[in-house]
Amino acid sequence: MNIKEKIKFFNYLAEDFDSRDYPPIMLWKSIQRQRIEEGWKQRVKEISSGEADAPGLYIHIPYCQTKCFFCQFKVLAGTDPEMHSRYLECLKNEMKRMSPLVKKLSFKTFYLAGGTPTIFSAEQLEDLFNTAEKRFNLSQTVQRLIEATPATLSLKKLRVLKKYGFNRITIGVEVIDKKMLHAINRQHQTEKMVKDSFEQARQAGIEFINTDLIAGLPGQSIDSFLYGVRFILKMRPDAIHIFTYREEELVIFCRIGKRITDKDRLRKDKMLALAEKMIRKAGYGFGSNEPYLLTPDAANFQLQYRYQYNVTLLGLGALALSFIPNHHVYHNAQIEDYLKFWPEDKATPFFTGYPISRAETRLNYVLNNIRNGLDKEQFFRLYGVQFDKTYQKEIEDLKRINRIKNDSEKVKLITKNDFEFRSYSKFFFGSRVIKELQAKIKIKPSEI
Numbered sequence: 243m244n245i246k247e248k249i250k251f252f253n254y255l256a257e258d259f260d261s262r263d264y265p266p267i268m269l270w271k272s273i274q275r276q277r278i279e280e281g282w283k284q285r286v287k288e289i290s291s292g293e294a295d296a297p298g299l300y301i302h303i304p305y306c307q308t309k310c311f312f313c314q315f316k317v318l319a320g321t322d323p324e325m326h327s328r329y330l331e332c333l334k335n336e337m338k339r340m341s342p343l344v345k346k347l348s349f350k351t352f353y354l355a356g357g358t359p360t361i362f363s364a365e366q367l368e369d370l371f372n373t374a375e376k377r378f379n380l381s382q383t384v385q386r387l388i389e390a391t392p393a394t395l396s397l398k399k400l401r402v403l404k405k406y407g408f409n410r411i412t413i414g415v416e417v418i419d420k421k422m423l424h425a426i427n428r429q430h431q432t433e434k435m436v437k438d439s440f441e442q443a444r445q446a447g448i449e450f451i452n453t454d455l456i457a458g459l460p461g462q463s464i465d466s467f468l469y470g471v472r473f474i475l476k477m478r479p480d481a482i483h484i485f486t487y488r489e490e491e492l493v494i495f496c497r498i499g500k501r502i503t504d505k506d507r508l509r510k511d512k513m514l515a516l517a518e519k520m521i522r523k524a525g526y527g528f529g530s531n532e533p534y535l536l537t538p539d540a541a542n543f544q545l546q547y548r549y550q551y552n553v554t555l556l557g558l559g560a561l562a563l564s565f566i567p568n569h570h571v572y573h574n575a576q577i578e579d580y581l582k583f584w585p586e587d588k589a590t591p592f593f594t595g596y597p598i599s600r601a602e603t604r605l606n607y608v609l610n611n612i613r614n615g616l617d618k619e620q621f622f623r624l625y626g627v628q629f630d631k632t633y634q635k636e637i638e639d640l641k642r643i644n645r646i647k648n649d650s651e652k653v654k655l656i657t658k659n660d661f662e663f664r665s666y667s668k669f670f671f672g673s674r675v676i677k678e679l680q681a682k683i684k685i686k687p688s689e690i
């Protein structure tokens with residue numbers, strides 16, 4: 243492909259998936275359990291010999307009270323404790339099965355997300371944390387973090403979190419305005435619940451509170467969004483993460499034909515700009531596309547380590563993502579298969595993922611860091627090769643179209659927005675992946 247053809251093809255691809263996923267999820271295939279276990283054995287050796295950093299432990303809980311109409315994730319809605327207990331038993335079986343493989347490892351971070359992990363009762367949470375501590379070495383964790391919603395929190399649960407060393411909680415608020423809560427199918431959340439959850443988290447002694455808001459929903463007015471920002475600023479969270487709404491396959495709004503209009507898009511840009519001003523004025527910094535922080539310690543370390551250092555990740559639970567650098571990136575089974583296989587302790591055979599070589603692991607690092615500026619010295623420390631020599635051709639191509647800023651210390655892509663980043667970062671994609679994408683899409687770049 244010449245440069246013009248590449249741009250056409252990459253623009254076409256950028257419509258569909260995020261460059262943070264490398265290799266792109268649309269290329270992932272099923273993988274046998276044996277391959278996964280081999281990968282872990284190899285990685286444990288690398289970590290034990292000090293060649294690689296300590297890993298993170300991730301647990302996925304795909305349950306919520308209701309499914310919000312904007313949500314892009316696969317979740318099961320419902321509050322039946324029986325349903326949650328069944329999943330918990332599966333998780334405990336998976337922990338038992340996986341722990342011998344990683345018993346030599348000491349985990350640096352422990353993260354529960356979903357869905358809404360705090361939908362579990364205080365007793366279920368305690369059972370889960372107890373088992374995790376028994377099965378894995380969590381004694382050296384620097385951060386334990388969990389995602390929650392105001393409506394699923396209570397002082398009792400927060401005290402359990404504190405007891406098990408959780409030092410960061412996300413209180414996902416999304417929107418505050420009543421009309422909007424109704425429109426997104428989240429009627430059960432009230433302003434009082436939001437206030438109480440912040441107060442109780444502090445009372446329980448959780449060190450860092452992050453909160454999530456969403457901007458750019460269909461029909462969301464600027465006033466409605468800013469009402470939420472002002473409300474949240476009064477709570478003084480340590481981190482604020484504003485997500486920009488994306489129309490994805492699993493979003494209910496899309497399925498019922500409620501699409502964003504050009505007016506919504508314009509409003510979203512205004513919302514983000516106004517919110518940034520207000521949040522920065524209130525003393526928060528460090529934010530670009532990432533959360534605004536009062537202090538760097540309020541960041542999500544598991545994500546930070548993963549993106550900045552390619553740290554190994556063991557994911558447990560249906561749909562959980564695992565990352566074995568130099569070997570595989572993979573997702574656990576779909577919820578239905580997970581529930582079918584694990585209760586009988588028959589390890590589920592259903593994984594989907596993609597093998598990644600050492601060079602592709604390095605490339606994964608490049609894609610995660612080149613938007614905000616990749617530090618060349620750090621790159622050399624991690625991979626033992628010079629950036630400029632390794633990616634000579636890619637740099638030349640991007641230079642010809644003025645899309646790269648490359649000095650002796652840092653290298654950065656020049657892009658105006660998310661779409662451009664998703665497109666131009668693909669200049670770095672490996673040739674094997676490009677070939678597979680071309681074959682999958684079955685369109686020649688010149689025909690797009």
Ligand SMILES: C[S@@+](CC[C@H](N)C(=O)[O-])C[C@H]1O[C@@H](n2cnc3c(N)ncnc32)[C@H](O)[C@@H]1O
Nearest residue numbers: 312313314356357358414454456485486487488
């Ligand atoms: C896994 S969700 C969990 C958060 C928690 N359950 C809650 O409701 O706050 C994490 C974040 O993904 C974001 N998110 C979900 N669907 C999205 C979409 N279609 N576009 C952009 N962000 C989305 C939400 O803003 C949410 O805070």
Ligand code: SF4
Nearest residue numbers: 306309310313356357
């Ligand atoms: S936004 Fe949170 S609560 Fe709503 S469906 Fe998604 S994960 Fe569940």
